[in-house]
Amino acid sequence: MNAALTIAKREIRTYFNSPIAYIVLTVFLLLAGYLFFGSLFIERQADLRSYFNLMPLLLAFIVPAMAMRLIAEEKGSGSLEMLITMPVPDWQVIVGKFLAGMALLAVMVGLTLCYAATVMAVGPLDKGPAIGGYLGVLLMGGTYMAIGVMASTFTRNQIVAFIIAFAISFALYLFYRLLPFTPESLRPVLSYLSVESHFEAISKGVIDSRDIIYYLSVMVVSLVIATVSLESRKWK
Amino acid sequence: MPELMIQVENLTKVYGATRAVDDVSFNVRKGEVLGFLGPNGAGKSTTMKVLTCYLAPTGGRAKVAGFDVFDDSLEVRKHLGYLPEDTPLYKDMTVLEYLQFAAAMRGMASDRSAKRIKEIGGRCGLHEVAGKLVGELSRGYRQRAGLAQAMLDDPDILILDEPTSGLDPNQIVEIRQLIKEVGKEKTVILSTHILPEVQATCSRILIISSGKLVADGTPDELRARERGSRYRLVMEASGTTAEAVKARLVGIKGVSRCEPVRGEDGAHSFTLDAAGDEDLRKVLFRAAVDNKWTLLELHREAVSLETVFRNLTTREEVKS
Structure with a gap:
């Protein structure tokens, strides 16, 4: 696991040494701030619901942008060859990259904790939904991140990686929106696959192991596919 | 530690329709500096990528430090230092x-x-x-x-893909010196298409062409394989043209090729290639005397590694 942490450390530094982290954080905070303060000042509602409500869609867009460079950039520049000929198992490379993305996500989401503080300053904060919401954002973001890492192993082109990750993430988001139009028999399946239905439950403050298992299993499956994809260079 | 640091048996790597490496076998002993020579695209880098566990072979097997590159890739990589082409840091x-x-x-x-x-x-x-x-x-x-990155963990084997490309002459000398020093205790494989490089650094040479191994030996052994010699000839021949002289020279028994080269003003200069082992200097002198040419220079040299390389790699291309 040491190598994964070494890789993660390096990636985090790269994020913050280049404009990427700052651009992503700025865009995210602008949009999230608009949602939160919009409802605070215009609708005079001091809660986090409008902020959390849009997270499934917003993160489906932002997280692929954070993840796209993780492997694709190294494939393009050739440094991947240097990295994976070091005595480190391929899965640790994937996990290291994923952890770096998660660290950036945590910083991003952490900065929005000031919204919770704002709510507390002007009224009572509903603790359950707030804790559940932040946890849900991290789990859902992590799911998108794992998908993003996976897409990033497919190509040397970062834009292509972004589009693949966004398409998959958006599809997972869209399932929930499609529920009213789908036949009765498909609904439970679609609802289970949707990121949003699980997020909705968690952000109400209901922390159900089934929802957590859903997120964790999508993450694990994506990272396993990412590892296999990295190893596919060795297929005969 | 096994004496054979690298064992490659019938290694084949196919990309789509091209056979980048075709049935290559060789061994490298401890303390050898092996030069991997070949034209661009001959399969040098691919072979190195298999040895460093970046790619898996399509067929055959390769062992590094006694471990299989496919089955024990982690162990192999612990014993390796690798410098890929173009140094992607x-x-x-x-x-x-x-x-x-x-x-x-x-x-x-x-x-x-x-x-x-x-x-x-x-x-x-x-x-x-x-x-x-x-x-x-x-x-x-x-x-x-x-x-430096490749040598950091004091690996038993160093694999260097074109380590001196893009360096200035002073740097090249320094890096070669470094490689030679390292090669005393370690095993080094380096690839290059610069011939003086292998002569300066390597104790053994592999020549690879279109994916196939065409030669394996010390620089002297390779030179001995290729018989024949080359002569340099400068003469004054008033009243005749270079073409006429050339025609005479080609007519001499044992001369396989004659090329006029640019030389001093008023003199004709030629390079002659002879296929046999026989020394043609006497014959050439006599020819000059008979034709009333004034011989200014006559020099015989053994085949260079360059000739060996060109013969081996171009012959292959014709065949395939």
Whole structure:
């Protein structure tokens, strides 16, 4: 696991040494701030619901942008060859990259904790939904991140990686929106696959192991596919 | 530690329809500096990528330090230092940070890694650029940083893909010296298409062409394989043209090729190739006397490695 942490450390530094982290954080905070303060000042509602409500869609867009460079950039520049000929198992490379993305996500989401503080300053904060919401954002973001890492192993082109990750993430988001139009028999399946239905439950403050298992299993499956994809260079 | 550091048996690598490496077998013993020679696209890099576990072979097997590159890839990589072609290092790190990263990735203990970085950094002449970003380094320094990274964990085997490409003559001499020194205790494989390079550094040469191994031996052995010699001839021949002289020279028994070359004013200069072992100097002198040419220069040299290389690699192309 040491190598994964070494890789993660390096990636985090790269994020913050280049404009990427700052651009992503700025865009995210602008949009999230608009949602939160919009409802605070215009609708005079001091809660986090409008902020959390849009997270499934917003993160489906932002997280692929954070993840796209993780492997694709190294494939393009050739440094991947240097990295994976070091005595480190391929899965640790994937996990290291994923952890770096998660660290950036945590910083991003952490900065929005000031919204919770704002709510507390002007009224009572509903603790359950707030804790559940932040946890849900991290789990859902992590799911998108794992998908993003996976897409990033497919190509040397970062834009292509972004589009693949966004398409998959958006599809997972869209399932929930499609529920009213789908036949009765498909609904439970679609609802289970949707990121949003699980997020909705968690952000109400209901922390159900089934929802957590859903997120964790999508993450694990994506990272396993990412590892296999990295190893596919060795297929005969 | 086994005496045979690298064993390659019937190695084949196919990309789509092309056979990049075709049934190549060779062994490398401890303490050998092996030069991997071949035209661009001959399969040198591919073979190295298989040995460093970056690619898996389509057929055959390869063992490094006694471990199979496919089944025990992690063990293989622990014994290897690798410098890929074009030295793809992380541009956003300083040289020191990069070496620290490489040490951590190799699981080196921190006190040992600090000591090794200092030692190797000194040997590769990196101290003055330790704080510089890799992306700002000149080609030569980047190459040295890559070399330092490969040697960091004191590996038993070094695999270097074109280690001197893009360096200036002074740097080339330094890097060669370094490789020679390392080669005394370690096993080194380096690829190149620069012939003087192998002559200067390698104890053994493999020549690969279109994916096939066409020669394997010490530089002297390879030169001995190719019989024949080359002559340089400068003469004055008033009243005749270079063409006429050439026609006479080609007519001499044993001469396989005759090329006029640019020489001094008023003199005709030629290079002659002879296929046999026989010394043609006497015959050439006599021919000059008979034709009333004034011989200014006559020089015989043994085949160069260059000729060997050209013959071996172009012959293959014709065949395939």
